[in-house]
Amino acid sequence: MTEIERAIRKLQRKHTVSRVAYRYLSGRPLDGRQGYPYRHRGPGRLAGWQRQAVRLGVPAAAVMAAAYPGQAGGVLGTAVAVTGWRVRRRFTMRRFNREYVTPTLAALAPAMGLQTGVHLHVDPSLGTLTPRLAKPLSPAEVAMRTWYGEKVEPVIRWLPERAQRAAWSIQRKAEPVTSKLAVFRRPVDGDQGPRIELTADTPYLTKEQRQLVSSIIGSKIPVADLVESWHQVGPRVRATWTVRKRPPARVGVDQVAEHLPRLAEWEFFIGMGAGDRPVTLSLRDDSPHLAVSAGTGAGKSVLAELIAVQVLARGGRVVILDRKGSHRWALGLAGVDYCTKPAQMHDALVRLAVLADERNSLALHAPEDWDPGARVLVICEELNATIGQLVNFWAEARGKGDPKRSPAVSALADLLFMGRSAKVNVLAIAQMLTARAIGGPEARENFGIRCLARYTANNWKMLVPEAAMPRTSRTLGRWQIVIGGQATETQVAYLTAAEARELACPRSSGTSEVSGLSSPSGDFLTLRQAAEAGVIPWKLDAAKKRLQRGVGEVPAPRGKDGNADLYARQDLARWAETGERISQ
Structure with a gap:
């Protein structure tokens, strides 16, 4: 028996009815190829669970439509709406990847010395990346969107909104019980906002390579003020760029x-x-x-x-x-x-x-x-x-x-x-x-x-x-x-x-241990001491003239320091404020 015949027989044994049925029901590729994970998407293909949902869901929907002809219209409409939404989202992501992800990967791979094994994820909600790709709407499109927002969307969102409100109400009622279960929950990363994630199938990148990668990311993906972090522990190098959190605009x-x-x-x-x-x-x-x-x-x-x-x-x-x-x-x-x-x-x-x-x-x-x-x-x-x-x-x-x-x-x-x-x-x-x-x-x-x-x-x-x-x-x-x-x-x-x-x-x-630094530390000063200490904004001669003319809330003497009158600091400060307002 030749090698070719052995290969043919092996292939025939590979595609038996039971094996093909198992592959169909489990979401695996029908040709038996490996390398397509169940939980994650393969390169350009659906994940295993997505294929499994399509293969089992479509026949089930067809059977339900045949068994209940009256409900077929609703089921068909829902399927069409979901399919249309997924197709639109897929085309949007294809354009997004064509504009941002694919060119960035083409520039990153040579910079890291890798032709393969470089994976890049860019969140579409990051910054203004998606709005940059938007095209101006025609008057017909504006009118259509307005009609949809006023007539159709309120009807579509009525049931989901009621269900969400009911869920929130149940959560509030169950909070006394669920709050006690918090001790069993593992802590999670609080920063789960939009980000850029890079994974390279190499155990180490030099400082110069990391700087070059950062420069390429900043040039090809126009998002400002990102926080960069590198993780080089393990067989792969991972880098993330997240939006910098900002303090509040005002604190009082x-x-x-x-x-x-x-x-x-x-x-x-x-x-x-x-x-x-x-x-x-x-x-x-x-x-x-x-x-x-x-x-x-x-x-x-x-x-x-x-x-x-x-x-x-x-x-x-x-x-x-x-x-x-x-x-x-x-x-x-x-x-x-x-x-x-x-x-x-x-x-x-x-x-x-x-x-x-x-x-x-x-x-x-x-x-x-x-x-x-x-x-x-x-x-x-x-x-x-x-x-x-x-x-x-x-x-x-x-x-x-x-x-x-x-x-x-x-x-x-x-x-x-x-x-x-x-x-x-x-x-x-x-x-x-x-x-x-x-x-x-x-x-x-x-x-x-x-x-x-x-x-x-x-x-x-x-x-x-x-x-x-x-x-x-x-x-x-x-x-x-x-x-x-x-x-x-x-x-x-x-x-x-x-x-x-x-x-x-x-x-x-x-009372101060540093008395005499610039003025007496007590609460009573002479006019000269108040002028030298800055308690009043005028020079001594100008202050005397204001005192004689009664400009502002003139302070009353509170005592004597030799021949000079003593005034309370608070009275002098109030006199300075009212005198300045009168001058203005």
Whole structure:
């Protein structure tokens, strides 16, 4: 017997009646070929279960139509509608694959060194991929779609909608029972949104290959702002690109008031991240100091205000070094020392360094849980310009035998190195926080929390080179909070001046360990002290004239400091607000 005869006999045995019947009923190919899985579709063909459903369903429908002629019309109409929907969907997907998937695969295979074994799935609902393929409708098509939406679709959807509502009602009724079964459910990936999935039949791709694949995906499939992840464990390489989740568009005082009571004394709520997750900072665990770098109008002062309000609400102190007056909300608040002139800033930093050194000396002989006192937050606005002003001030004020370097700049550097145990924290604000602006590269390394918004590539690489730079956002109040090389996109909470003053509500009595920083720490000031501290926006002579003329709600004297009258901070702040409105 020849080899050809053996092959013919083997083929004849292969196609017996029983085997063909088994293949027909089980959904396998009738010719006996292998490689077509039951659960998943083969290349260009139906899956096994789909073939099985067609082979068994069509004869069953024919028998039912013959047995019940009256129902044949409904069955036939349903079959035609389902078939039409599937055909339309198939043609749509064929066009979608022809425009996106097939060209991308043709570019990917050579890039990965593979001619076969590369599989790509692109979700049609991703971005605007499908709308890009849409063709303009003719007037007849518009009229037909309008008629269908008004006349036909409500009838077709009536029964499914009622069934869905009934299912929801049953779920609500059974929720007390089904909720107890949650302990037996396995956790699933919460991010099941539209995505791009790539599978390659190779165990490893180099970094250069992965970068080339990412570049091809980004060029051939026009969807912006995707999050890329690679999995190279196992015999195949898998990559996914998912839509980046975004924080809410706005966060306000309600969220701040909700989260503030839950936080420890060293924790601060700053906003909401992706998935409405609260973002908090820890001045004990993450870092004792914060660096804020952003362009003009990005909300640097809003972020500083948010943290300062929480410090005041817990009975702490806030020292503001601000030449341009960005924190008018803090004018007149007990617990706030507002420095607007270089001399005041100089004295404030020197005294704070002394305070921090005293606290550190006491902590040396105290138990580990010893509390040095109220927290002090130092807000340094526009540090690039502030350091220059302090240097120029010291160049003019320096006497014979004084050090050449500004004691204020040295004090700021000392605070950065010893602020954790002393509970003296620095919040440095600058458009570009260079090493020169902060007093040296070693001083800048003490900022473990770095906040950036409206950043450039140069600014990002200078401050956080260890973190991948995400795309900058135009949304006002949208920040990147970088801790330990991990960037978290955050929508920072916005507070109005009235909301900030109401939330501050310091529990302290007004007595400060840093008294004399910029003004007396009590609640009563002379007119000169109020002008120097920035409690009133006018110079001393202008304030005296307004006081004599009775412009605004003129404060009444509350006491005497020598020959000068003493006024309450709140009265002075109210006078400043009403006087400004009258001037405008």
